[in-house]
Amino acid sequence: DAGITQSPRHKVTETGTPVTLRCHQTENHRYMYWYRQDPGHGLRLIHYSYGVKDTDKGEVSDGYSVSRSKTEDFLLTLESATSSQTSVYFCAISSQLSNQPQHFGDGTRLSIL
């Protein structure tokens, strides 16, 4: 299994509070991704990174920001959490941008009350 660790695994917080999720990899892969999974939607890309300090938006990026200061860490921040951001968040990594599978962490279940 790819060495991907997401933390925390579960979090409950209140509307309006900031939240940061962490993805840590030990594979030295260049590309990292954040997805959210919601019923009826599959997985949707929030943000991705193609190198240290190089990030770009995905299809559902509103309300989220990311940072990547080291190859191994990719952080997802909800500046002011809303109930619509209650979801399961998955981090993924890949060694190439195309024609290679992405490998996923085990997810963070985030509940915003």
Next chain:
Amino acid sequence: DQQVKQNSPSLSVQEGRISILNCDYTNSMFDYFLWYKKYPAEGPTFLISISSIKDKNEDGRFTVFLNKSAKHLSLHIVPSQPGDSAVYFCAANRAYNAGGTSYGKLTFGQGTILTVHP
């Protein structure tokens, strides 16, 4: 705009029989397709993939078929086992965007819950 669709939310199969999971896509620029399996409380696990230059790829009990003219792919599992019970996602990747730079983002279907009965 759902570019990748799995129209069957669930599928129930008897152990030993074939499971066929289907996926349709609309974007003709997709050129790499993948299937993932997901168990509860775990992340998706890569299962099998196929490039658009092929129409079939086989790995043990799993075979993926791609019909580009119909924009359709399917995953066949033969024989099905109770341990195959999971949610299956198809995903599509576009290698290059219109500007010629590599794109590489995965677009997922909604998932199909497969249940294999003993």
